Amino acid sequence: DVKVTQSSRYLVKRTGEKVFLECVQDMDHENMFWYRQDPGLGLRLIYFSYDVKMKEKGDIPEGYSVSREKKERFSLILESASTNQTSMYLCASSPRDPRTDTQYFGPGTRLTVL
Amino acid sequence: GQQVMQIPQYQHVQEGEDFTTYCNSSTTLSNIQWYKQRPGGHPVFLIQLVKSGEVKKQKRLTFQFGEAKKNSSLHITATQTTDVGTYFCAGAGGGNKLTFGTGTQLKVEL
Numbered sequence: 241d242v243k244v245t246q247s248s249r250y251l252v253k254r255t256g257e258k259v260f261l262e263c264v265q266d267m268d269h270e271n272m273f274w275y276r277q278d279p280g281l282g283l284r285l286i287y288f289s290y291d292v293k294m295k296e297k298g299d300i301p302e303g304y305s306v307s308r309e310k311k312e313r314f315s316l317i318l319e320s321a322s323t324n325q326t327s328m329y330l331c332a333s334s335p336r337d338p339r340t341d342t343q344y345f346g347p348g349t350r351l352t353v354l
Numbered sequence: 355g356q357q358v359m360q361i362p363q364y365q366h367v368q369e370g371e372d373f374t375t376y377c378n379s380s381t382t383l384s385n386i387q388w389y390k391q392r393p394g395g396h397p398v399f400l401i402q403l404v405k406s407g408e409v410k411k412q413k414r415l416t417f418q419f420g421e422a423k424k425n426s427s428l429h430i431t432a433t434q435t436t437d438v439g440t441y442f443c444a445g446a447g448g449g450n451k452l453t454f455g456t457g458t459q460l461k462v463e464l
Contacts, residue, residue, distance in 0.1 A: 275454070282360070282455055283442060283457075339384065339385070343387075343444075
């Protein structure tokens with residue numbers, strides 16, 4: 241079974257703090273993704289990575305950066321957290337083709353920025 | 355960029371009633387995937403459709419891909435409380451990634 245884990249289920253941070261969200265997958269998948277989920281807006285792609293050290297902007301990359309130093313780990317960084325980044329963050333991975341392969345999701349991190 | 359909309363956003367049904375959610379893309383899709391997210395859970399893959407006009411069934415769930423490959427639907431016959439959750443479609447248009455829809459939240463009342 242594919243397993244995608246995220247470092248925290250719940251996180252509370254203050255405005256201006258630097259925030260790291262980490263995601264690890266154990267199935268040697270090439271692609272990893274970060275989404276945020278907000279009511280009525282569905283899943284919106286922030287960034288994805290198709291290989292180590294490779295990244296591509298998604299639909300809403302502003303205010304975020306990512307890091308993929310190892311194949312199994314993909315980090316989402318909020319350089320200076322703001323209240324409008326309060327959301328559910330979901331990490332996912334897929335084997336090879338980011339357009340057609342099934343995505344496997346982690347449990348999510350609910351981030352609250354005060 | 356590519357947009358994928360789903361309607362309705364919410365649906366409340368009585369147990370035993372049918373349910374349908376519709377997915378519409380602004381661009382032609384090479385494939386469409388459907389995911390289900392239970393309350394408090396994460397999205398889980400249900401199925402993928404690739405061919406124009408394709409219809410697939412999983413027990414009480416029927417998935418359809420439109421002839422023009424710009425829309426899709428998920429129909430649940432005789433809903434049960436286990437069907438509760440949010441259903442997402444996701445499609446690949448001209449870019450190199452999947453775009454997820456806005457989701458339909460289904461609530462089933464006894």
